[in-house]
Amino acid sequence: MPAAPLETFRNAEAVFWDFDGVIKESVRAKADAYVALFDRHPEALKARVRDHHNAHGGMSRYEKIPLYLGWAGLPVTEQSVGDMLDRFAGRVVDEVIAADWVPGVEPLLRGNRNRRPFFLVTGTPTDEIRAILDALSLADAFRDVRGAPEAKGAGVATCLAAHGLTPGRCTFIGDAGSDLEAAETHGLSFILRRTPENGPLQQAHDGPQTEDFSGWSERI
Template sequence: MDRQTFAWRAVLLDFDGVILESNAARTEGFRRLFSDHPASAVEALVRYHEANGGLSRYHKIEYFFREILKRDVSPAERDRHAARFSALVKQTVIDSPYVPGARKFARRKHPFSMHLVSGSDQEELREICGRLGIAASFAGIFGSPTPKIRNVCGILAAHGYEAGRTVLVGDSRNDLEAARANGIFFIARAPAGAAWAADGDARIDDLLGLDRALETIAGRSV
């Protein structure tokens, strides 16, 4: 594809760790949510959570009960825990600082569409973006319980975006896998040396480097 005539159609962005520095708020939320359970079990969940950014709280709550506590959890019980998690973390997430460059990038006019695609609860995410004053910057805001892979697929289908002109910006291997499963580009927001990020198309320290990364990979083959 000729770089001189290339144009991005859509930029999809994760939220926690890409727009806001809110990953720590989510981590502490799980500790508070299950504070009445054995500390060793809670820390096992925290390790799983930190290794699997991009997966929903619904999945992680089920994992906690089924894989760590070794007992079943009903959909109703899972949803009650998910609602309490939201109540515990929402304001802390809102109070988290922006990733450097994220607020300006989100509010700027672009020649492409932008969508948020997060593992966070969809209704919670839409409320948070509304309170932050950035919701109108995005053509769509999507989250759990629908898995990220399916949300990305749905965005491509609904808008007719070409995979080769669409990119996902994320901060976890699960974000990378969602991009690859849908045949789109991936830019990792990750520290230098993060092994998983090497499998993406570009790496940035923060969103101050996103314009350059988009320019660098424009016109490549996915």
């Protein structure tokens, strides 16, 4: 039987967090933003974009947008990708900030200051996620923040080395296959945050899983 998620969290020397779908309920906001980039295209393409994003929540926009442009039969150039990235960022930042918190996570993050180290490893561009954290007054909750274009696995490796952490005593909380892969590659335990979008991962992951973080801050 897998360890209980709260027990895994309590026993961790350090905790690595994903953002979308783990801290904020922002996966759908980003799906809507990707679909809006192709609002003049057929419904079948928009459904394909949404389904792909939901199935690959941890994949960077730097990888997704060229892929989606190709599906749409549009040129995949530095200019076209850059224009789409700008349009996406302009739409999504305010929606992420306004998105609901995953239940229980806000007091867990804010109440941890000066205790066990927390690290944020996300597919969101570094400058953008730092601006979001500043807007949420959450920047000082994390010892380090690693974002795109750095891959999640590389971000985990950087934090482990820079802070002298023992991988087997750390855990990663995520909701996507890229989060699980980053954890397994570097020897971290993994807590899956269950969402409506990650049903297949729930079936595949035999480790700890949680619906949310309700009550955790009072129990650690």
